[in-house]
Amino acid sequence: MQNLLPDKIETLDREHWKYSNIKAALKKIETIEATAVWEMTGAFDYLVPSGENILHINVPKNKQIDLPIELTFKGQDGKRYMGQVIIEVEQGASVKFIERQTGAGAYWKNLNVSISVSKNASVEFYRLCEEDPFCVVTEFMTIDLERDSRFRACAINGCSGFGRNEFTVNIDGENAEADLSGLALLRGKQHGDTTVCVNHIKPHGRSSQFFKTILKDQSRGVYQGKIHVFKDAQKTDGYQLSNNLLLSQQAEMDIKPELEIYADDVKCSHGSTTGELDETPMFYLRSRGIPEDKARQLLIEAFVGEVLEKIPCEKVRTMFDERVKLWLK
């Protein structure tokens, strides 16, 4: 687990933080330590008593929870939160989460989220981040997958001032599956970093990373995606794609895809694109009478639509779609 306490910032691995200057971001804001408090819907029956700053949820064996459990965290000006979330999903259980991050002012949220998914269990985790443009948010999610389990995450980042959203997925059981997708919507001088590492430790695992970024103004996006296939993880199927849309000449996107493969019978692919809106579809739409603004809007909605389509839960998809459309306006 990452340890991002204020006094440990100096010791951060430089290569891993090359594109995201957390030190500079934290220097801009002044914060005092405060207790991390979550608002929750649907979680009460599954809470495990725990210490301050820790939210602990346990979903018992074979329990099927249909309605998403909602966890909301509101940041306040001048505060610093060091929160921890522990989610244990026992064998055969199935659960969905919506994590909402909001707030007002200059604050720092540093969250460690660990999710363990037992044999044959299934977790969907949807993250909607609509933070204050002056805040710093660092969130480190670690997911441990046992045999035959499934994990799906979609993170919509309508971003903070400085955001680092990190996923570490450990496929530590045979035939487990992780499907990660996300959309970062950046404007102004926002900085949005998505860093993913999928460790395929056991054989027959499947993983997919599908992340997109839209950058306006002078915003800066970072995507670092790694697929690490261990020696024993034969028949691994790993996929990674990053598509990024630059809507301004001043915006910048840094991408670092990585494959590190020690097994010899695997299928892994990665790809990335970064560019402006294509001229050809733009001209096609305009030649049909659609004004430039509207044509851009259609093409941008189509761009984000590919990520939203990855959300099977209709309630969440509708909610995210509304938030994204609002951002695009």
Place this chain on the structure above:
Amino acid sequence: MLKIKNLTAEIDGKQILNGLDLEIPSGEVHAIMGPNGAGKSTLSYVLSGRDGYEVTGGSAELDGVDLLSLDPNERAAAGLFLAFQYPVEIPGVQMTNFLKTALNSIRKAKGQDEIEALDFLKLLKAKQKDLGVADEMLKRAVNVGFSGGEKKRNEVLQMAMLEPKFCILDETDSGLDIDALKVVADGVNRLRAKDRSFLVITHYQRLLDYIVPDVVHVLAGGKIVKTGGPELAKELEAKGYAELVA
């Protein structure tokens, strides 16, 4: 009535159109034939306002409206329609939504109200039936996964929905087998009307067996070098362009 006078245009500093004159009265179908590199596609892009095609002189008016000063979408609202040689695939933009947005954009530009959802569906249903376009095709993204024939039929469907005054068919026959060609040509013929004119751009005479033109022009070296009746197309097919271009 389309009136083009002494039109010159270039791409990347290279002159492609060299003083082209052309008049197409309402209700008429004119064909433009010509060898590769004659400027046929350039003419269609210049008229529809594509970026990168720079007009250096001359004029082009549709019913007195100066097309060259308008944005591509404004030209569409003025009644111009280009059926693309290679219709563009647009993943994520659904056909019905695209057609409705296009129709309403044009209506809005003309100062008309947006079409009621139900009226739109009725209109679409009727045009769809004429062209044999399946419902399933309209549920897909624009041109994505369409066969060559479906793409060209889709161009004609858009033409039927938007009811332009002047249509350019840019090598509509390319990539079509004879059956698909007939379906597309039938669709176009159904749209022939007193207040609508067509410019059919093609390499081959074959298309003109199905869409019979009133006038045939030969384009070479960026201007019209010969004009005649439908028989000119047959003559070209037999003799080739060499004689005319020389």
